[in-house]
Amino acid sequence: MRVLGVDPGLTRCGLGVVDALPARRAALVAVGVARSSSTDDLDLRLLAIFEQIEEWLDRHAPDVVAVERYFASDSVSTVIGTAQVAGVAMLAAARRKIPVALHTPSEVKAAVTGSGRADKTQVQRMVAQILGLAELPRPADAADALALAVCHLWRPAGALASPQRPVQSMTAAQRAWAAAEHAARRPTRG
Amino acid sequence: MRVLGVDPGLTRCGLGVVDALPARRAALVAVGVARSSSTDDLDLRLLAIFEQIEEWLDRHAPDVVAVERYFASDSVSTVIGTAQVAGVAMLAAARRKIPVALHTPSEVKAAVTGSGRADKTQVQRMVAQILGLAELPRPADAADALALAVCHLWRPAGALASPQRPVQSMTAAQRAWAAAEHAARRPTRG
Incomplete structure (x- = not known):
């Protein structure tokens, strides 16, 4: 299983490709940034x-594209450009029939560190450790894209609480994930 | 000059094509709605x-695509899907090298009615009158797309105040437009 993580941004869009390895390890395939010039029209x-x-899709042929999902945390003017980049990333995947997650x-933090409240450095250290990198991934937007890809591989199976799987039987990471996912469940409007 | 107006929406995306005619008139070419199912993934x-x-771009070959520009008026969760549709509309035009406006x-209202504060019905009545339609355009999202296209054709030339063109020499419609455009001038972030 190969995942392309996309951390959307109009000036710098983080991209990270990760392969799943046995025993819940992962291997770094590629990391980088897609750029656009702030002097060009939108x-x-x-x-x-x-x-x-x-x-990147053609070169690395990922099985899944994992994109950061945004909610009402930032100001609208900041979010619009980011949402549009996320939109064209999803479109690029959908045109190739590659599933999008x-x-x-919060889900990324929970999946990578076991806590939905981990700070950026904790997440980057865990990503470096999971991928067996000697240094923290750079640049930061690319590191976030790698964390997204690792999150998709490492998200706890069946983390959502259900009648078949009560919250009490979850591991700490699964409970953190379930809480993050529950908090994120809002309907898409249109 | 042929303009495709796009009123972005995830469930219903208004589309309207208008041709410029002499003497500041315009002709309706096509009007409709692009739809997606709310039960499908984003x-x-x-x-x-x-x-x-x-x-629509292939069938009608517009010279310009006019898309509604959003700002911080709505809630973030409402704006994200709309912004993403606007993003893929701009992308579709850019891939064909069709300019995007x-x-x-407020600019649409100012260009169509002469007042940036006109209500929806006033705008629709003016659009119907400009296009010589016996009835108000339907559905409403398609009417908004037509208004965008008409706005692009009818925006006052040189409406922005400049040393060469002081505010005092503008018509009422030009002043309304200039005020609406001034209010909208915020940098795109990324």
Whole structure:
């Protein structure tokens, strides 16, 4: 299983590709940033990011694309460009029939560190450890994309509480994930 | 000059095509709605809307695509899906090298009615009158897309105040437009 993580951004869009290994380990395949120029018009910036994501999809052929899911945490003006980049990333995957998974920042933290409230450095250290890297992944947006990809591989199976699987039987990481996912469950409007 | 207006929405995305005629008149070419199913995943919904917009671009070959520009007026959760549809619409145009223009709702009202504070019905009545339609355009999202296209054709030339063109020399419609555009000028973040 190969996952491309996408940390959407209009100026810098983090991209990270990770392969699942046996025994819940993972291997770094590629990490980088898709860029667009802030002096270009918005449509040309979205096209530039879209084309770079298409190149990554062609070059690395991921089985899944994991994209950061946003909610009402930031101001609307900040969120719009980010949401549009997330949109064209999802579109690029959907055009190739590659499944898309959306994970919130809290879900990423919970899956990678076992706590939905871990700080950025804790997440990056765990990602480096999981991938067997000597140093923290750089740049930071690329590290977030790797964390997203690792999150998708490492999310606890059956983490959602259900009649068949009460909260009490979960591990700490599964409970953190379930809490993060529950908090994120809001309907998509349109 | 032919303009495709796009009123972005995830469930219903309004589309309206208008041709400029001499003497500041305009002709309706096509009006409709691109739809996606609310039960589908977000990536498939964006793909569905993208493909319908591509069909409209191929069928009607507009010279410009005019898309509604959003700002911090609505809640973030409402804006995200809308922004993503606007993003894939801009992408569809950019991939065909068709220029994209963004207009705020206030700019549309100012260009169509002469007042940035006109209500929806006033805008629709003016759009119907400009296009020589016996009835108000339906459905409402399609009417908004037509208003966007008409706005792009009818926006006052040189409406922005400048040393060469002081505010005092503008018509009422030009002043309303300039005020709406000034209010909308915020940097795109990324």
